[in-house]
Amino acid sequence: MSTGTFAPAPGAAPLPRQVLAQTAMEARLMLRNGEQLLIAVVIPIVVLVGAVRAAEHIDLGVSGRAVDVLSPGVLALAVMSTSFTSLAIATGFERRYGVLKRLGTAPLSRSTLLAGKVGALLVVEVIQFVVIGSVALALGWSPDVSVTGLLLAALLGTGAFASLGMLLAGSLRAEATLAAANLVYLLLLAGGAVILPASAYGGLGDLVAWLPSGALGEAMRDACAGTVAWRDLAVLLGWALAGSALTARTFKWE
Template sequence: MTGGTETTALEYRSEPRARERRTPSIGRVAAARAGIELRSYFRNRQAVVFTFALPLVLLLIFGAIYSGNAPGTHTPMKQVLIAGIIASGIMSTTFSSLAVAIAVERDDGTLRRLAATPMSPVSYFLGKVVQAFVIGVLETVVLLAVGVGLFGLHLPDTGARWFTFVWVVVLGIVACSFLGIAYSRVAPNARAAAPVVQLPYLGLQLISGVFFVFTSLPGFMQVIAGCFPLKWMAQGLRSAFLSDSFQQSEAAGSWEHGRTALVLGGWCLAGLLLSLATFKWGRARK
């Protein structure tokens, strides 16, 4: 009798452990969610077209406007522009797209439905980051192809430059993705999401050396831009594409690779912490 009772008690205590073992890991849930996100994205043809078209249109417009070399250098302005446009394109596919998408999902009840599943916020974040990473890489490849084909962009010519290109792109995608997730909470509803998100995105483009030589901007704009990832992404990409002589035109007179990595890495961590602190499955207050 006692033995049977002890066995039953042991079985009862082991049930939560068994259920815990059956709970999918954060990584597995994130991978599954990333697959769903990507399939959903590529089924939306309008989203695909507009996501890839915006940086391409900007590249074509400003590439046609600019001729000659960047002021005080022997570097074609078009090549300076391409580095900035790639950085801007990465921010568009990460920060802007994710902030708007999450605001819409919160408003239409998608997040409430996901809250009833084993998915944790971290798994949801990672699924979004993987989606943004794939799209960001594809867009970067397209911009590189157009830059080489139409504007004579010189691709990185050494392993070190390619390495710089890769880590700037990776850190930039992760940092801007987490910032987009965190910033989605600012939008009160789906209708307001696009204008609320586009304001900081457009503002940072204008002051971060995307369309203009960074040092030609007023000092206070340079200070503000230096607080955010886009300026450092653009500068890091310029260091991969342009000759070392152009670094004299940067604010510090050098490429500042260490500082670029520190700022972008810092924003990866800060963005994750902000996302965890601000994310809620329910709607934002009206």
Template sequence: MTAPATAVGADRAAPAGRRVLAQARFETLAVLRNGEQLLVTLIIPGVALIALGRGSFVDVGVGDAERIDVVTPGILGLAVMAGSLTSQAIATAFDRRNGVLRLLATTPLGRGGLLAGKALAVLAVAALQVVVVGATGLVLGWRPGPAGLPGAVLALLLGVAAFTALALLLAGTLRAEAVLAVANLLLVVLAVVGGVVLPVADLPGAWASVAEWLPPGALGEALRGALVDGAFPAAHLAALAAWALVLGAAVRRWFRWSS
């Protein structure tokens, strides 16, 4: 459950920036203290990186690149997708069911402050995920080219925006119990056939041409293009930006603050 914004004194609210930061801190700690969310956001991506980076039970189209160099960008995308989509969708859905969102909308934090706090919390968790997955990849021999880092950072930021918007769309339109099932199922399906973990070239031909431009495929291809090839993946970044705008507009139109 989300904590209300902290007030200063009996009748004077804290400055807006402090309220948002307090909310962001609370939401970040709530994720890190929740065993299930910690499993989804940090532990599973780390285990998947070790398994795919060192194992050979899954064929990964690596071309001339090292296997770990191809796998690590995909796991970075998977981690960000898990934190932005699954974790945020479930937390927001149950806050909505329990009336927390409606309550906070009437406090000095307000709707804008609540959304800003959630956005900052997602970014904080994503930064931690990048550090954990990146450090694991470096230990396993991953050596990303510095030329691709700006494109990779932009891809991660746009991915966070797109998947957070999708999470809020689910949380604001479905029952909490349905969100719990749909968000977890969606993560598994997108991880397996979405083109984020494995290159879209490894997917069936007809589906690959579609998956490449969906949010998970665009994120995975953008990260691989930047970190494996050292290129600036403009087309896939544009696709991610478009999805973020479309999903954000859908949230603005259909999100309901109470069940």
């Protein structure tokens, strides 16, 4: 073959390049979606401001300053809303409209798709933490952050909820995914120890602490108090591994 002749080299790109490309595409799609940004940023901020103001008139059953307890919980809520609710709904409708079917014809495995979506979630969560953290600081929040604890809580919480969101989106119809994701979100918001600590739930505290929402909330609160909640991080790791294994086995492209 002469020099300069076009010689195609068919084959899949290296795995890291696939993940980065998928992450970039997913992040662009999420940041362009107004509904997802509403769930990701606006709702947590409304919850934070409303709960801090309400704590001035209502006993929420927490020790310490309300803003110091509620702010880490709202950061945990932001992780849950983005990595579970938004992801499940978006993926469910991508599956319905054939987007995932077309991705399935590319050399993109279920694990690579999940990794790309998780990477995009982390990009969005950085924005969430900056915006919500700024609002919390304006309300008087004074954290003593353990960077290690915060990073591990965000990473493992994202992994746990993303795997569960993909499990939901890959096994139900889009409309059922929409209903189920919102229902689970509201149930965990109200009774999953994500915003309020598990101790505020009385006898149910020991139970809800084993939920991914409770473990994430406790890990985030400890991280913002300067410690690392190894037990809660281990619970999140367990949920992430179990959810990923089930998703890899059951996820359907169409």
